[in-house]
Amino acid sequence: MRIKTFGYFSREALISLRRNSWMVLASVGTVAVSLIIVGMSLITVMYANYVATYLESNVEIRVFLKTDVNEDNARALQDQIKSIPGVAKAEFINKDKALEDFRKDLGEQQNMIEALGGKNPLPHLYKVTTISPQDIVKVANKLQALQQTDQIKYGQGVVEKLFAITKWVRMVGLTVMVLLGLAAIFLIATTIRLTVFARRKEIQIMKILGATDWFIRWPFLMEGMILGFIGALIAVLIVDVSYAAFTDYILTELSFNIIGLNRDPRFLVSLGVALLGTGTFIGAIGSGISMRKFLRV
Amino acid sequence: MINFINVSMVYPNGTKALIDVSLRIAKGEFVFLVGPSGAGKSTLTKLIFREEQPTRGQILFNGKNISRMKPREVPYLRRSVGVIFQDFKLLPNKTVAENVAFALEVIEASRREIEKAVPDALERVGLAKKAGAMPSELSGGEQQRVGMARAIVNNPPLVIADEPTGNLDPDTSGEIMHLLQEINKCGTTVIMATHAKDIVDGMKKRVVALEKGRVVRDEERGGYGYED
Structure with a gap:
């Protein structure tokens, strides 16, 4: 060309x-809305996956011993715990270390420790990991049965819930996305059809003057692609701005990074490129449909 | 140049537009197609630039079989045929010069070619001064001359005129015919379908008469031959 x-x-x-x-306006708006939903669900699914994988690989059973168990007796439990079938590792953490870890976790909010008035309310504990996640419930029951055990905690239920949420987000996102994508294609096709209709006389003259089919088609294809691209551009702006606002809120207001929030600009750029590509593609499909039906060249 | 061999054309609705038409037109000829409405004059011209395809028979254009032509070759055939219409078919939102340039733009001619060829073509039809006017500001005869300039701007070997004077008064028609003759004198083959008895009788050119889809008469230096 x-x-x-x-x-x-x-x-x-x-x-x-x-x-x-x-x-x-209608077709650009539809493309924008559908791509906003695509973008948001992509982000949600990505983070849910990230958190789920993180949690799953870190599932450990925390065995809190009764406070009256002294350190020597507590250490003595190690072999007994390791002998339970399915246990991969049993790490002993004494109450001083536990408090130290807690202090580190708190970061800037050390005043919470000071509020304890120098006492350490934490018990000794074991962090037990299993060979496979399926063993967790079985092992946990055995650990609970030990007479020195006060309570045990493990995050398996959380992981399952998270996966359920991820699946749900993915399904709803996909459905809405496909439906809105189809609506966008339909609206773009209608827009292009109007254009083809408005210019049918010109198209007829072009054909008689010896224009090639693609010469006639290109403006319509470009029109559709421009529609899709503008819609995608709006979507990218809205997704990026609201994402930035969301991460800002999480990081400043809650002051801790709960799910490893990603401010990496490369991520936003590749998301943007993907959305722009999708929008342009939707536009091309829409005008393609219209040209097949109404532009018999 | 053009050779119709036993060409029949039946429209999808069953109308038999042409029945077993054989016709030869040589390079440089000036041919009138005459006959009553519905005789098949328009269909015949449309077959030449493949607006329509024959149901049966072959059509050769410069030795090339255009009835078997692939769709993607059709645009290149049309570039060697300039077509003039009864209703001019100008684009109302383009100026005279832009309308003429359009013929070159759609075949992706260079700007330099366009800048040279458009004024030349307008000069040939005597509209050099109206280059910037809109079609709506022109008389019918002037609009048809724009149509002619557009048809000849890329120097096609063949010009087809389908009732070019159908919407024009006799004086204006005379101008148009004069221009068509000028075009023909430069070596361009001209085929003109018409109802205009006076024009045909006055020109003494080859006349092909069609009736109900058949060629009923084909004479050199003929007359219209109908009493309308």
Whole structure:
């Protein structure tokens, strides 16, 4: 394609976009909304997956011993725990270490420790990991049965819930995305159909003058792609701005990074590129459908 | 140049537009197609630039079989045929010069070619001064001359005119015919379908008469031959 011809196509495409401004608004809006949902669900699913994998690989049973068990007796339990079938590792943490860890976790909010008035309310504990996640319940029951055990905690239920949520988000996101994507394609096809109709006389003349089929098609294809691209651009802006606002809120208001929030600009750029690509593609499909049906060249 | 061999054309609705038409037109000829409405004049011209395809028979254009032509070759056939219409078919939102340039733009001619060829073509039809006017500001005859300039701007070997004077008064028609003759004198083959008895009788050119889809008469230096 010559550069001049490309200029001609773009000019023609823009002229006709101006002509059908209401349809343009509707189709751009639909593309934007559908891609906003795509973007948001992608982000949600990605984080849910991230958190789930993190939790799953870190599932450990925390065995809190009764406070009256002294350190020597507590240490003596190690072999007994290791002999339980399915146990991979049993790490003993004495109450001083536990308090120290807690202090580190708190970060800037050390005053919570000071509020304890120098006492250590924490018990000795074991962190037990199992060979496979399936063993957790079995091992946990055995650990609970030990007479020195006060209570045990493990995050298996949380992981399951998280996976359920991820699946749900993914399914709903996908359904809404597909439906809105189809609506966007339909609206773009209708917009292009109006354009083809408005210019049928011109198309007829072009054909008689010896324009090739693709010369006639390109402006319509470009028009659809421009519609999709503008819609995607709006979606990218909204997704990026609200994502930035969300992470800002989490990081400043809650002051801790609960799920390893990602401010990596590369992530947002690749998400943006993916959305723009999808939008342009949707536009191409929409005008393709319209051209097949209404532009018999 | 053009060779119709036993060409029949039946429209999907069953109308038999042409029945077993055989016709040869040589390069540089000026041919009138005459006959009553519905005789098949328009269909015949449309077959030449493949607006329609024959149901049966072959059509050769410069030795090339256009009835068996692949769709993607059709645009290149049309570039060697300039078509002039009864209703001019100008684009109302383009100026005279832009309408003529359009014929070159759609075949992706260079800017330099366009800048040279458009004024030349407008000069040939005597509209050099109206280059910037809109079609709506022109008379019918002037609009048809724009249509002619558009048809000849890329120097096609063949010009087809389908009732070019159908919407024009006799004086204006005379101008158009004069221009068509000029075009023909430069070596371009001209085929003109028409109802205009006076024009045909006055020109003494080859006349092909069609009736109900058949060629009923084909004479050199003929007359219209109907009493309308």
